[in-house]
Amino acid sequence: MSVVPYAFVACLVVGVVLRARYGSFRNLSRTILADGGHVRGDETEEREKKANLLRWVTTVDHKDIGLLYLVFGTVAALWGGVDSMMIRTELLTPAVDVWSEETYNALFTTHGLTMLFFFVTPVFFGMANYFLPLLIGADDLAFPRINAIAFWLLPPSLLLVRGGLITEVIARVLGLGLPRSMLEILYTLAPPATGWTLYTPLSTQLANPQIDFMLLGLHLSGLSTMMGAINFIVTIFMKRGPDVDIGDFDIFTWSMLTTSGIILFAFPLLGSAILMLLLDRNFGTSFYAVEAGGSILYQNLFWFFGHPEVYIIFLPATGLMSTILPKFSGRKLFGFKFVVYSTLAIGVMSFGVWAHHMFTTGMDPRLLTSFMIVSIAIAVPSAIKVFNWMTTMWKGDIRLTAPMLFSAGGLGLFVIGGITGVFLASIPIDVMYQDTYYVVGHFHMILMAIIPFQMFAASYYWFPIITERMYNQRLARLQAVLTSVGVFVTFMAFLIMGALGMPRRFASYPPKFQLFHDVASVGAFVIGFSVLLWLYNMLHSLWFGDLVRDADVWDLKKTQQFTREWQAFEARLAEKYGVTSTSPEETRAAAESQMVGDQKDEPDTGSPKAFEDLSGIGNDVVVGAVAGFVGMMLMSAVLYVGSLLGVFDLVSFAELAELVGVEGSPLVGYLIFLGGGMTTWALLFVTFADFLPGEPLLRTGLVFAVVMLPGFFVAFYSGQSGWELVGYILVAFVAHLAYGAGLATTFKMLSGRLKTSLVHVSE
Amino acid sequence: MNWSDAAAYALPFLGALVFCASIGGAVYGGYAAVQDDLGLCGVPAIAVTPPEDIDHNAPEGTVDPSWTQLDYEELNEAEKEAFEEAVGSVSGTGDVHGELEHEAAFSGGALVAYEGEEYYVAIETMDECASAAPWVLPAGVLGVLVGLGLFYSPRLARMLAHRSDR
Numbered sequence: 001m002s003v004v005p006y007a008f009v010a011c012l013v014v015g016v017v018l019r020a021r022y023g024s025f026r027n028l029s030r031t032i033l034a035d036g037g038h039v040r041g042d043e044t045e046e047r048e049k050k051a052n053l054l055r056w057v058t059t060v061d062h063k064d065i066g067l068l069y070l071v072f073g074t075v076a077a078l079w080g081g082v083d084s085m086m087i088r089t090e091l092l093t094p095a096v097d098v099w100s101e102e103t104y105n106a107l108f109t110t111h112g113l114t115m116l117f118f119f120v121t122p123v124f125f126g127m128a129n130y131f132l133p134l135l136i137g138a139d140d141l142a143f144p145r146i147n148a149i150a151f152w153l154l155p156p157s158l159l160l161v162r163g164g165l166i167t168e169v170i171a172r173v174l175g176l177g178l179p180r181s182m183l184e185i186l187y188t189l190a191p192p193a194t195g196w197t198l199y200t201p202l203s204t205q206l207a208n209p210q211i212d213f214m215l216l217g218l219h220l221s222g223l224s225t226m227m228g229a230i231n232f233i234v235t236i237f238m239k240r241g242p243d244v245d246i247g248d249f250d251i252f253t254w255s256m257l258t259t260s261g262i263i264l265f266a267f268p269l270l271g272s273a274i275l276m277l278l279l280d281r282n283f284g285t286s287f288y289a290v291e292a293g294g295s296i297l298y299q300n301l302f303w304f305f306g307h308p309e310v311y312i313i314f315l316p317a318t319g320l321m322s323t324i325l326p327k328f329s330g331r332k333l334f335g336f337k338f339v340v341y342s343t344l345a346i347g348v349m350s351f352g353v354w355a356h357h358m359f360t361t362g363m364d365p366r367l368l369t370s371f372m373i374v375s376i377a378i379a380v381p382s383a384i385k386v387f388n389w390m391t392t393m394w395k396g397d398i399r400l401t402a403p404m405l406f407s408a409g410g411l412g413l414f415v416i417g418g419i420t421g422v423f424l425a426s427i428p429i430d431v432m433y434q435d436t437y438y439v440v441g442h443f444h445m446i447l448m449a450i451i452p453f454q455m456f457a458a459s460y461y462w463f464p465i466i467t468e469r470m471y472n473q474r475l476a477r478l479q480a481v482l483t484s485v486g487v488f489v490t491f492m493a494f495l496i497m498g499a500l501g502m503p504r505r506f507a508s509y510p511p512k513f514q515l516f517h518d519v520a521s522v523g524a525f526v527i528g529f530s531v532l533l534w535l536y537n538m539l540h541s542l543w544f545g546d547l548v549r550d551a552d553v554w555d556l557k558k559t560q561q562f563t564r565e566w567q568a569f570e571a572r573l574a575e576k577y578g579v580t581s582t583s584p585e586e587t588r589a590a591a592e593s594q595m596v597g598d599q600k601d602e603p604d605t606g607s608p609k610a611f612e613d614l615s616g617i618g619n620d621v622v623v624g625a626v627a628g629f630v631g632m633m634l635m636s637a638v639l640y641v642g643s644l645l646g647v648f649d650l651v652s653f654a655e656l657a658e659l660v661g662v663e664g665s666p667l668v669g670y671l672i673f674l675g676g677g678m679t680t681w682a683l684l685f686v687t688f689a690d691f692l693p694g695e696p697l698l699r700t701g702l703v704f705a706v707v708m709l710p711g712f713f714v715a716f717y718s719g720q721s722g723w724e725l726v727g728y729i730l731v732a733f734v735a736h737l738a739y740g741a742g743l744a745t746t747f748k749m750l751s752g753r754l755k756t757s758l759v760h761v762s763e
Numbered sequence: 764m765n766w767s768d769a770a771a772y773a774l775p776f777l778g779a780l781v782f783c784a785s786i787g788g789a790v791y792g793g794y795a796a797v798q799d800d801l802g803l804c805g806v807p808a809i810a811v812t813p814p815e816d817i818d819h820n821a822p823e824g825t826v827d828p829s830w831t832q833l834d835y836e837e838l839n840e841a842e843k844e845a846f847e848e849a850v851g852s853v854s855g856t857g858d859v860h861g862e863l864e865h866e867a868a869f870s871g872g873a874l875v876a877y878e879g880e881e882y883y884v885a886i887e888t889m890d891e892c893a894s895a896a897p898w899v900l901p902a903g904v905l906g907v908l909v910g911l912g913l914f915y916s917p918r919l920a921r922m923l924a925h926r927s928d929r
Contacts, residue, residue, distance in 0.1 A: 092787050097804070097893040098794065102856075188853045205816065207853050478772060482779050518787065525783035 137241020701744025
């Protein structure tokens with residue numbers, strides 16, 4: 001399987017070279033016109049630059065280097081992806097019978113290193129290289145040659161990190177004809193098996209010289225990343241167009257600026273930590289010896305880099321989400337300023353959470369508590385982003401294109417991954433789940449949901465700008481759904497396994513976990529397959545995709561979101577092909593949503609404005625609470641009858657009281673129950689009533705109550721069986737119908753007097 | 764969305780799921796069938812830690828009582844070859860081409876006396892061979908074929924319809 005990445009590299013290189021050498025196969029495809037029609041022909045010549053190898057290795061053009069970054073990152077992703085497929089293949093059975101333990105250890109090490117250092121950052125740097133100057137009106141990056149050097153440091157650093165595999169493959173191939181004694185030098189290097197964290201003392205004790213090469217490679221990639229970051233910062237501040245002020249920055253620019261700032265402070269720590277490791281291994285220094293700093297020094301230094309690194313790879317993806325999501329929601333990003341503030345807040349706070357990776361190392365609990373608090377608090381800015389994204393979509397003019405499917409799907413999965421992380425920030429829970437699949441499931445769910453998803457989304461969204469062609473949209477939509485399903489299946493299985501105690505980083509495991517591992521493997525294969533679909537779509541569309549001659553591919557002018565990169569694209573088309581700019585007769589501000597029915601033509605309706613809607617929200621709360629109280633009274637009456645019949649046990653309320661630390665008090669439990677029915681459930685009804693089936697509102701209320709029934713049934717079950725159980729089910733069902741009826745009718749009645757935001761009622 | 768559109772998405776989606784669910788059986792079943800014949804398993808390896816590094820694992824002058832103590836001469840020929848290969852290599856590992864007679868001792872870790880020094884020896888890998896039930900490979904291959912068929916079914920249907928129109 002290790003030849004697969006080389007095949008991919010070969011395909012990509014051949015594809016890029018042929019595309020550059022021969023231009024497009026435009027005779028075979030069609031040109032899209034603004035009116036939706038097509039023409040055939042080869043009326044234009046689009047090849048402007050000489051296409052040869054020398055040009056690609058000497059270019060300092062930001063777009064070219066951006067493309068080089070993207071190709072490199074894709075190759076690295078495929079290589080790291082092959083690692084993960086090999087890992088999942090090994091884990092199909094409990095025994096270690098596909099690869100060896102050593103190979104397995106090397107696989108999860110190189111998978112992590114490749115994905116983090118050579119896939120994610122290069123791809124985002126590639127996108128920033130290509131689009132950031134366009135977005136801020138700059139003609140190139142501030143230091144084009146340094147930009148080129150930064151990129152060309154990456155291939156050798158990747159080879160240094162992964163060279164052990166290459167030498168091993170060469171040795172095995174040569175071993176078919178040569179004796180092993182002649183190949184010993186090639187066998188000396190073996191893929192490192194330290195884990196991507198390179199923890200000491202393991203990394204200082206292993207003799208494998210490949211570890212030294214790996215450290216040098218990581219150092220080199222760090223230098224490359226630093227050069228890129230400095231270049232972006234200087235470009236943003238010094239090279240932006242004269243009409244672009246800080247207040248005009250788009251959200252992707254803010255994200256790249258913050259990311260670059262984090263890089264400046266984080267990567268030197270990685271450089272220092274691995275340099276000392278290199279010295280300990282080769283020159284007899286004792287930085288990490290037990291008598292000196294020990295392994296805890298290494299962990300502190302590493303995670304001071306390591307956790308900000310998480311945000312280095314996360315923030316550009318959030319920038320893309322904030323860029324793409326509004327375009328297909330038909331309105332501008334809700335809460336733009338707060339999304340920017342949250343990005344900056346994450347940039348600062350990311351340096352204050354590193355020790356949550358070390359909760360089990362025996363650090364002073366007072367120190368750990370402070371890290372726990374900051375780790376929980378850092379969820380707030382991410383939540384701000386999530387709520388703003390959701391509000392942007394709320395009642396928007398949603399178009400289910402592939403970029404939108406990736407954004408919406410990623411948003412849902414990101415919430416699951418994020419919330420599982422908030423639990424881990426709590427010290428007692430982290431102690432329980434340390435080094436289990438729960439941790440692996442958490443970070444894979446959150447990273448997959450936001451990073452590759454947004455890369456896919458951006459690759460589709462900007463594909464016409466880069467290639468002047470359109471991709472296969474049906475295949476892309478299918479790929480988006482498949483990826484979402486694959487990620488959910490794989491990493492939910494991880495989370496469940498972890499909760500059951502499955503430790504990470506073991507090639508063998510107890511047979512009781514096999515079902516979960518097999519489910520996870522199937523999910524992983526789905527992800528792998530969908531990645532291949534994406535690759536096929538990109539390469540095929542690069543050559544055979546429909547030609548694009550109208551720059552407004554996504555109808556962005558209608559909502560006044562035809563941003564700078566698209567304007568530049570339009571100018572390019574006009575210059576190359578003489579295509580005149582098309583603008584729709586009617587446009588509306590992106591701040592206004594596409595409303596339906598009578599409200600369609602009202603200029604003041606549209607995007608929710610937080611302050612204007614406050615009164616409606618306040619009324620919702622009041623009316624919902626009163627309606628909830630009425631519903632709860634009806635429900636309580638039914639439950640009381642149930643208790644008289646002996647099928648419902650009032651003592652089960654006592655368990656609710658235990659949640660707030662009161663032992664054995666059904667009364668306190670009932671008051672909590674009552675409060676929940678007046679607040680949480682009532683407000684959920686008010687919020688979601690528009691989206692639940694059923695007309696009129698009474699039927700909606702009944703549907704809502706029945707949806708809640710299973711939760712109640714499990715929570716208040718007290719061991720009934722036989723006819724008692726049947727009676728319990730019936731009482732619970734009737735009680736919920738009573739709650740739903742009381743809630744809905746009261747809400748309907750009061751809404752006539754107090755203005756609420758529920759469309760159901762207003763209609 | 765009409766039935767045709769729904770099928771255009773649903774069938775490839777279903778096909779992709781069937782295909783991916785069958786890859787494991789096809790790959791693992793196929794690999795199990797040929798792994799032993801290709802010599803890709805069944806050669807255990809031992810890891811030998813030189814005396815100067817043993818102190819990393821146990822304080823100087825102490826020996827873990829659970830470690831078995833052996834003399835080099837007690838090892839069989841295959842174990843001796845592997846031991847010497849490990850001592851002479853940078854990686855510190857050696858393959859046992861033959862019977863691993865002291866598997867139990869090496870599993871828990873053993874001290875082997877060799878040329879006046881004590882080396883710590885443990886099993887690096889047992890390099891087990893995969894074993895799959897006879898139905899796994901055919902079921903996996905069948906699933907892969909069915910999955911691919913479903914995945915391409917809308918395209919095949921269009922091709923057939925186009926042909927019949929002509």
